[in-house]
Amino acid sequence: xxxxxxxxxxxxxxxxxxxxxxxxxxxxxxxxxxxxxxxxxxxxxxxxxxxxxxxxxxxxxxxxxxxxxxxxxxxxxxxxxxxxxxxxxxxxxxxxxxxxxxxxxxxxxxxxxxxxxxxxxxxxxxxxxxxxxxxxxxxxxxxxxxxxxxxxxxxxxxxxxxxxxxxxxxxxxxxxxxxxxxxxxxxxxxxxxxxxxxxxxxxxxxxxxxxxxxxxxxxxxxxxxxxxxxxxxxxxxxxxxxxxxxxxxxxxxxxxxxxxxxxxxxxxxxxxxxxxxxxxxxxxxxxxxxxxxxxxxxxxxxxxxxxxxxxxxxxxxxxxxxxxxxxxxxxxxxxxxxxxxxxxxxxxxxxxxxxxxxxxxxxxxxxxxxxxxxxxxxxxxxxxxxxxxxxxxxxxxxxxxxxxxxx
Numbered sequence: 001x002x003x004x005x006x007x008x009x010x011x012x013x014x015x016x017x018x019x020x021x022x023x024x025x026x027x028x029x030x031x032x033x034x035x036x037x038x039x040x041x042x043x044x045x046x047x048x049x050x051x052x053x054x055x056x057x058x059x060x061x062x063x064x065x066x067x068x069x070x071x072x073x074x075x076x077x078x079x080x081x082x083x084x085x086x087x088x089x090x091x092x093x094x095x096x097x098x099x100x101x102x103x104x105x106x107x108x109x110x111x112x113x114x115x116x117x118x119x120x121x122x123x124x125x126x127x128x129x130x131x132x133x134x135x136x137x138x139x140x141x142x143x144x145x146x147x148x149x150x151x152x153x154x155x156x157x158x159x160x161x162x163x164x165x166x167x168x169x170x171x172x173x174x175x176x177x178x179x180x181x182x183x184x185x186x187x188x189x190x191x192x193x194x195x196x197x198x199x200x201x202x203x204x205x206x207x208x209x210x211x212x213x214x215x216x217x218x219x220x221x222x223x224x225x226x227x228x229x230x231x232x233x234x235x236x237x238x239x240x241x242x243x244x245x246x247x248x249x250x251x252x253x254x255x256x257x258x259x260x261x262x263x264x265x266x267x268x269x270x271x272x273x274x275x276x277x278x279x280x281x282x283x284x285x286x287x288x289x290x291x292x293x294x295x296x297x298x299x300x301x302x303x304x305x306x307x308x309x310x311x312x313x314x315x316x317x318x319x320x321x322x323x324x325x326x327x328x329x330x331x332x333x334x335x336x337x338x339x340x341x342x343x344x345x346x347x348x349x350x351x352x353x354x355x356x357x358x359x360x361x362x363x364x365x366x367x368x369x370x371x372x373x374x375x376x377x378x379x380x381x382x383x384x385x386x387x388x389x390x391x392x393x394x395x396x397x398x399x400x401x402x403x404x405x406x407x
Contacts, residue, residue, distance in 0.1 A: 001013055001014065001015040001019065002014045002015070002019050002022070004055060006052065006055060006056060006059070007048075007052070007162075007165060007166075008056055008158070008161055008162050008165055009056055009059050009060075012055055012056070012058070012059040014055070014058065014083075016076060016079075016127060017076060017079075017080050017123065017124060017127035017129055018058055018079050018080060018083045020123050020126070020127060021080065021083055021084065021120065021123055021124075022083075024119040024120050024123055025119060026087050026114060026118070026119065026120050027051065027054070027083070027084070027087065027120075028051070029087075029249055030049060030050040030051035030054060030086060030087065030089070031049050031051040032049070032249035032250055032251055033049060033050045033051075033089055033090075033091060033092070033093060033249050033250055034046075034047060034048070034049055034050075034092065034093065034250055035048045035049055035050055035052075035053050035093060035159070035162065035163065035166075036048070036093065036163060036166075036167075036214070036215075036220075037092040037093045037094065037095040037220075037224060037227075038092065038095060038220055038223035038224050038227060038270070039167070039214060039215070039217070039220045041219055041220065041223050041273055041275070042214075042217050042219045042220050043166075043167040043168065043169070043214070045166055045167065045168060046163070046166050046167045046214075047166070048162060048163075048166045050086045050089055050093065052162070053086065053158055053159055053162055054082075054083055054084070054085065054086050054087075055083070056158035056162055057082045057083070057085060057086075057148075057154050057155050057158045058079060058082045058083040059158075060082075060154035060157055060158055060176065060180060061078055061079055061081075061082035061147060061148065061154045062075075062079055062082075063180050064147055064154055064180045064183055065078060065079070065147075067180055067181060067183065068183060068184070068185065070144070073128075073129075074144060076127070076128075076129060077129055077130070077133055077134055077137060077144075078137060078144050078147055078148065080124060080129055080134045080137075081134045081135075081137035081138045081145075081148045082147075082148055082154060082155075084111065084115060084120065084134065084138060085109070085111075085138050085148055085149070085155060086108065087111055087114055087115070087120070088106070088107075088108040088109060088110060088111040088114055089108045090108065090245065090246040090247070090248065091245075091248045091249055091250045091252065091253040092224075092227060092250055092253065094108070095224045095227050095228065096227060096228055096231045096245075096253075098228065098296075099228055099231045099232055099235070099242075099245075100231075100242045100245055100246045102242075102296060103235065103241070103242030103243075104242045104243055104246060106246070109138055109139055109140075109149065110139070111135050111138050111139075112132070112135040115131045115132075115134055115135040115138070116131040116132055116135060117131075140153075143185065143188050143190075146189070146190040147183075147190065150190060151328060151329055151331055151332040151333070152179070152183065152190050152191075152192065152200075152203075152332055152333075154180075156203065156207070156329075157174065157176040157179055157180070157203075158176070160172040160173075160174055160176075160203075160206050160207065160210065161173060161174060161176055163210065163214060164206075164210065167214055169210065169213055169214055171206060171209035171210050171213060172206045172207075172209070172210045172214075173206070174202050174203055174206045175199070175202065178199055179192070179199060179202075179203065182196045182199055184335070186333075186335065186340055187340070189333055189340060190333070191333040191334060191335055191340055192332070192333070192334045192335065193335055194335040194336070194337075194338070195335075196334055196335070197334055197336065197343070197346050197347055200329075200332045200334050200343045200347070201343070201347050201349050203329055203332070204327070204329045204330060204332070204343065204347075204349070204350065204353060205349065205353065207329055208327070208353045208356065208357060211357070211360070212360045216322070216360070216362075218278060218281065218362075218364070219275065221320055221364060222275050222276055222277075222278070222318075222320075222364070222366050223270060223275055225276075225318045225320045225364070225366060226266055226269065226270060226275065226276060226318065226366075227266075227270060229266065229315070229318055230257050230263045230266035230267065230270075231245065231253070231257075233260070233262045233263045233266070234256060234257060234260055234262075234263050236262070237260055237262070240256065254267060254270070254271070257270075258271075265315075276318060276366035276367055276368055276369075277366065277367065277368070277369050277372050278364060278365070278366060278372065279365045279366060279367045279371075279372040279373070279375040279376035279379060280363065280364065280365035280375075280376045280379045280380065280383075280385070281362050281363075281364055282362060282363040282364075282385050283359070283361065283362065284325075284358055284361040284362075284363075285386070286385050286386040287321075287363045287383070287385060287386075288383070288384050288385075291321065291363070291383050291384070292321060292324060292363075293324075294321070299319050299321060302319055302382060302383060303317045303318065303319050304317075305382050306319070306365070306375060306378045306379045306382045306383075307375075307378075309378035309381065309382055310371070310374040310375045310377075310378035310379075311374070312367070312371050312374065312375060316367050316368055316371050316375065317365065317366075317367055317375055317379075318364075318365070318366040318367070319363075319364075319365055319379070320363070320364035320365070320366065321363050322361060322362070322363075324361075325354070325357040325358050325360075325361050327350070327353065327354055327357060329343070330342070330343055330344040330347075330350045330353075330354075331343065331344065334346060363383075365379040365383075
């Protein structure tokens with residue numbers, strides 16, 4: 001058994017197959033992938049990695065399994081899945097996942113190839129575990145897969161408290177000990193036991209508050225969009241493909257971007273925090289639904305049209321359209337009067353948070369400093385935005401503002 005000191009959970013004890021998995025190259029690679037990608041450009045202390053998060057998820061999974069009375073072979077498989085759940089992440093975590101998915105058809109939780117072959121597959125088999133079964137648990141399949149990937153999973157419990165700790169933003173602080181203590185399986189569903197509507201609400205509220213303040217902070221979104229654009233350019237080069245890019249770590253990607261002439265400027269801007277600025281920051285009622293629902297190809301066409309209209313190079317325009325607001329945590333199951341109910345049926349807070357989430361949604365158009373005014377006005381025309389007030393150049397600085405606006 002190995003005991004590891006952790007900044008969030010204090011001491012984590014790792015044993016069995018999980019202990020052996022720690023030293024595989026695939027797990028060690030996660031030390032070189034930041035949990036929050038480019039968020040460190042907003043919160044300088046947000047340098048924690050997918051490796052320590054994976055340890056935290058393993059720890060919470062072990063605690064949950066002990067509470068639920070799950071032991072032996074079943075517990076060992078779940079613990080291995082918890083430790084390996086992020087092994088499929090590409091560089092900078094989620095930041096370029098959409099780019100690689102368009103080329104490979106794989107998201108980070110599609111780990112079958114990694115888990116069933118190579119060092120990981122061999123290590124699992126040497127400890128009597130079925131690699132395919134572990135990969136299925138990572139994907140959330142089966143009753144116990146809900147612990148690893150579901151509305152009440154231990155992944156969410158760890159990343160919220162860990163991200164809050166490392167950014168210094170307290171909104172993600174949740175009572176994960178109580179959440180684990182109140183978990184139960186009822187008719188094959190993972191639920192919170194009777195009397196825990198407020199416990200479920202705390203998880204929902206933490207995610208809703210961390211979203212605009214950390215995960216969707218405008219500087220984080222701009223840098224993420226620039227990294228996506230640079231990665232797309234990199235994949236246009238003949239000597240690299242998306243499968244290779246997906247297996248890079250943060251340092252590999254930054255070096256590749258710096259060495260490639262078509263991406264060198266983006267790499268330098270990201271390395272020196274010389275980021276694009278907001279030309280447009282538009283609310284959801286001001287954006288045509290067709291724009292929100294358009295695919296990558298259509299959005300790229302919009303970027304070229306905006307650049308032509310503004311008379312700037314195409315690389316000076318980045319259009320950033322988030323998905324429509326969603327709140328998967330609202331479907332968490334809680335026991336109320338002896339029956340399983342979805343949280344959204346029992347909590348008036350859910351609708352309030354849905355409203356807040358819709359109000360926080362923003363379409364962004366980004367451009368280099370000095371070109372934002374031309375690009376912004378062109379984007380309003382091309383995208384058919386309803387109001388000129390979407391132009392960021394008209395927002396006054398140095399006044400009291402909302403948390404998601406500070407820089």
